[in-house]
Amino acid sequence: MREQAIEKCKETNQIQLLRFENQLSEEERNALYQQIIETDFSVIQNSIKGSTKRGAITPIDCMTISEIESNKETFLNRGMKAIQENQVAAVLLAGGMGTRLGSDGPKGIYSIGETKELTIFQCLIHNLMEVVMQAGNYVHLFIMTSAKNHEVTVQYFEEHDYLGYQKEFIHFFKQEMAPATDYEGKIYLEEKNKLATSPNGNGGWYSSLVHSGLDQIVKDTQIQWLNVFSVDNVLQRIVDPVFVGATIETGMSSGSKVIRKNAPDEKVGVMCLEDGKPSIVEYYELTDELMNARTPQGEPAYQFGVILNYLFRVDVLDDIMKRDLPLHVVEKKIPYVDEEGKFIQPEQVNGHKFETLILDMIHLCPDTLVYEIVREREFAPVKNRTGVDSVETARELLKKNGICL
Numbered sequence: 001m002r003e004q005a006i007e008k009c010k011e012t013n014q015i016q017l018l019r020f021e022n023q024l025s026e027e028e029r030n031a032l033y034q035q036i037i038e039t040d041f042s043v044i045q046n047s048i049k050g051s052t053k054r055g056a057i058t059p060i061d062c063m064t065i066s067e068i069e070s071n072k073e074t075f076l077n078r079g080m081k082a083i084q085e086n087q088v089a090a091v092l093l094a095g096g097m098g099t100r101l102g103s104d105g106p107k108g109i110y111s112i113g114e115t116k117e118l119t120i121f122q123c124l125i126h127n128l129m130e131v132v133m134q135a136g137n138y139v140h141l142f143i144m145t146s147a148k149n150h151e152v153t154v155q156y157f158e159e160h161d162y163l164g165y166q167k168e169f170i171h172f173f174k175q176e177m178a179p180a181t182d183y184e185g186k187i188y189l190e191e192k193n194k195l196a197t198s199p200n201g202n203g204g205w206y207s208s209l210v211h212s213g214l215d216q217i218v219k220d221t222q223i224q225w226l227n228v229f230s231v232d233n234v235l236q237r238i239v240d241p242v243f244v245g246a247t248i249e250t251g252m253s254s255g256s257k258v259i260r261k262n263a264p265d266e267k268v269g270v271m272c273l274e275d276g277k278p279s280i281v282e283y284y285e286l287t288d289e290l291m292n293a294r295t296p297q298g299e300p301a302y303q304f305g306v307i308l309n310y311l312f313r314v315d316v317l318d319d320i321m322k323r324d325l326p327l328h329v330v331e332k333k334i335p336y337v338d339e340e341g342k343f344i345q346p347e348q349v350n351g352h353k354f355e356t357l358i359l360d361m362i363h364l365c366p367d368t369l370v371y372e373i374v375r376e377r378e379f380a381p382v383k384n385r386t387g388v389d390s391v392e393t394a395r396e397l398l399k400k401n402g403i404c405l
Contacts, residue, residue: 020192055275079245095146106149123234173212188336201355235380255311258304268305280359
């Protein structure tokens with residue numbers, strides 16, 4: 001194992017990772033070698049070579065609420081058939097912590113109840129159970145955790161009897177990590193025997209699932225569609241049969257749930273075409289020109305915001321896996337040990353973290369159904385403790401939808 005780690009460090013010009021090797025116990029050395037071998041160093045090279053320049057942005061067609069309503073029975077029947085035939089599964093992205101909510105635990109176990117405990121996980125499982133009861137069939141739920149919250153998340157589900165869901169249909173896997181580097185591309189050590197790493201972004205969910213071995217369940221049960229969604233929207237419909245049916249009926253390879261923006265500068269990414277292919281422009285990338293652009297009918301051209309609830313055909317995901325997702329380089333404050341082995345907590349940004357984003361997965365799909373939802377019924381994000389998209393606003397929306405807090 002040592003020889004393999006040394007060889008990898010030499011080939012990638014990361015030999016500094018072994019500078020404290022002689023100061024470590026055998027157990028610590030082996031842990032370091034193992035991490036070096038298992039960590040994907042290619043992200044550093046790919047990010048250096050990669051380009052983040054955007055292509056030509058143009059508006060994309062959307063299936064509006066009225067169009068969905070007029071075809072609802074057809075879509076519902078088609079979606080129900082797919083769910084009942086075990087063709088659809090769900091993937092919950094739950095690696096985040098509740099730090100911005102004032103909690104030091106996983107975001108999913110944060111309670112938004114007023115008179116009783118009502119965690120975010122409880123809300124989501126309740127929403128999924130509505131579809132399960134409607135279909136008379138359980139769907140597989142894959143839950144992506146992180147190194148920080150995996151054990152606590154699994155323990156929570158075990159101690160709460162999987163929130164009433166069938167245990168054999170819930171599967172946990174950890175999000176893969178990417179190394180963090182200085183500005184010269186050298187990987188930091190977080191401890192003398194531990195590389196500095198961070199989660200590889202929400203675009204890494206499928207590769208993390210595959211590398212965990214859970215894709216075998218997808219293959220064995222012949223699942224054809226995966227509905228991936230974020231932990232922080234407590235009202236969202238999961239494995240929504242109308243959404244599933246609409247995507248299948250229109251012959252699309254993916255689907256993207258969207259809301260109509262309530263203001264041009266609302267902080268949500270918007271669906272668009274980029275060089276003729278489906279894409280997403282993040283809110284901070286929107287120029288005044290794009291924000292104020294109009295269609296020939298006088299409608300805002302870029303008014304449909306994504307909520308991180310997507311449906312992907314599995315064979316398309318497998319194709320995406322064979323290609324390199326663009327790597328987004330983010331400047332961060334990265335704690336590290338210096339050359340003398342002293343732990344440093346930087347006050348200024350001192351390096352790069354590397355992320356893949358789910359929006360790039362959409363861009364690699366041949367097409368996507370842009371599917372409008374009623375935001376008051378399906379969009380209650382919990383991103384902050386107070387103010388916009390907060391615990392407070394989510395509580396009010398839950399009450400309006402008849403949910404007792």
